[in-house]
Amino acid sequence: MRAEENGRCITKLENMGFRVGQGLIERFTKDTARFKDELDIMKFICKDFWTTVFKKQIDNLRTNHQGIYVLQDNKFRLLTQMSAGKQYLEHASKYLAFTCGLIRGGLSNLGIKSIVTAEVSSMPACKFQVMIQKL
Amino acid sequence: MSRQANRGTESKKMSSELFTLTYGALVTQLCKDYENDEDVNKQLDKMGYNIGVRLIEDFLARSNVGRCHDFRETADVIAKVAFKMYLGITPSITNWSPAGDEFSLILENNPLVDFVELPDNHSSLIYSNLLCGVLRGALEMIRKLRHTADT
Numbered sequence: 001m002r003a004e005e006n007g008r009c010i011t012k013l014e015n016m017g018f019r020v021g022q023g024l025i026e027r028f029t030k031d032t033a034r035f036k037d038e039l040d041i042m043k044f045i046c047k048d049f050w051t052t053v054f055k056k057q058i059d060n061l062r063t064n065h066q067g068i069y070v071l072q073d074n075k076f077r078l079l080t081q082m083s084a085g086k087q088y089l090e091h092a093s094k095y096l097a098f099t100c101g102l103i104r105g106g107l108s109n110l111g112i113k114s115i116v117t118a119e120v121s122s123m124p125a126c127k128f129q130v131m132i133q134k135l
Numbered sequence: 136m137s138r139q140a141n142r143g144t145e146s147k148k149m150s151s152e153l154f155t156l157t158y159g160a161l162v163t164q165l166c167k168d169y170e171n172d173e174d175v176n177k178q179l180d181k182m183g184y185n186i187g188v189r190l191i192e193d194f195l196a197r198s199n200v201g202r203c204h205d206f207r208e209t210a211d212v213i214a215k216v217a218f219k220m221y222l223g224i225t226p227s228i229t230n231w232s233p234a235g236d237e238f239s240l241i242l243e244n245n246p247l248v249d250f251v252e253l254p255d256n257h258s259s260l261i262y263s264n265l266l267c268g269v270l271r272g273a274l275e276m277i278r279k280l281r282h283t284a285d286t
Contacts, residue, residue, distance in 0.1 A: 016160040023156045053153055 010097040017101020018108070025106035028052065038132065041110055042069050049106060067132035071103075072125070079124035092120040096128075103128060151223070155249045162262060172260040179261070183268020184275075191273035194220065207231075210238050213270070222246055 028049065035041045046058035050073075060072035078095045082088050096118035104116045113133040120126040165175045194200075198216050203209040210228050219225050223246065230239035247263050261267070 012164060016157070016164055019160045019163070020153065020156040024153060027152055052150070 006094075010093060013094065013097035014101035014104070017098035017103075018105035019101075020098075021102040021105025021107075022109045023105075024053070024102070025049070025109045029110070035110070038067075038112065039063070041107070041112065042071075042130070045103060045106060046071055053102065067134065069130040069132075071128040071130065073128075074125045076124050076126045079120065079126065082123060084123045089120060089123065092123065092126070093118070096120065096126060100128065103130060151246050152249070155246055155251075158247050158265070159251060162260075166257065166260070172257055176259075176261045176264050179264035180268040180271070183265040183270075184272040185268075186265070187269035187272020187274075188276050190221070190269060191276045194273070206235060206238075209274075210240075214240060217273075218242075 035044065042061065042063070046061050050056065050058050054073075054077045056073075056075070056077070058071045059074045060070075062070045062072075076096075078099065079092060082092075100116040100118050104114055107114050107116075107130070115131045115133065116128060117131075118126055118128045162175070162179070165178055166172075169175050169178065194217055198220060200212055200216060203212060214226050214228050218240075224242060224244050226240040226242045228238055229241055230237075232238070242263075245263060247266070251262065253260060253262060
């Protein structure tokens with residue numbers, strides 16, 4: 001029961017993030033030039049978008065050039081206030097859900113459909129995995 | 136150089152939009168979860184309360200404000216220091232009760248409601264009720280502290 005409720009919470013948070021991401025990216029890109037390609041968009045998310053929202057850039061972006069991107073933030077702002085050990089690791093996903101939605105919403109309004117997941121291996125570092133869905 | 140300056144104000148504006156959008160998403164979700172506006176109002180107040188009891192510590196640490204001698208001073212500090220610090224606005228204080236224990240804060244440019252329009256079927260929704268909760272939580276904490284110190 002607990003796990004099910006947790007799952008529902010995470011979905012709700014992700015959906016909230018999605019709405020906010022859509023709105024934000026709209027406001028944010030109304031004056032910027034067109035993006036050249038998918039990678040350009042991902043770099044924008046990692047630099048400008050992340051800086052606007054979290055006051056820092058993504059530390060590392062990796063891709064397999066086939067629609068999968070991994071964004072690594074070594075000092076994720078929403079996790080830095082929590083203890084750095086294993087104690088709260090299982091709760092970290094709640095704090096990441098909103099941000100996953102944020103990324104998914106932002107990409108969605110830029111014409112990219114995706115699935116975004118996150119994982120924390122050691123606080124406060126985390127990785128966001130973006131899987132682009134080809135329509 | 137001018138590009139840098141532009142970035143500064145732009146990122147500040149964007150931060151407040153993130154805040155406004157997030158609050159909007161929160162209220163929207165609450166409206167979906169609870170069927171009536173009264174329950175949403177209660178939840179917002181509760182959430183605000185939880186924020187307030189912690190925010191007061193942050194406020195006292197950052198603002199260096201001394202003890203307030205009376206309620207009028209408290210009102211001033213809330214409007215001119217606290218609101219300015221956290222929401223960037225200075226509400227006006229009006230409507231003092233004859234006993235001096237009640238007043239109203241009027242927010243001209245509430246950042247929470249930027250771009251927000253309430254549909255007709257939510258006429259009893261107090262959209263910014265979170266703020267009420269925050270004030271309640273914060274003030275309760277200081278009153279508690281003062282009480283302990285006196286005894």
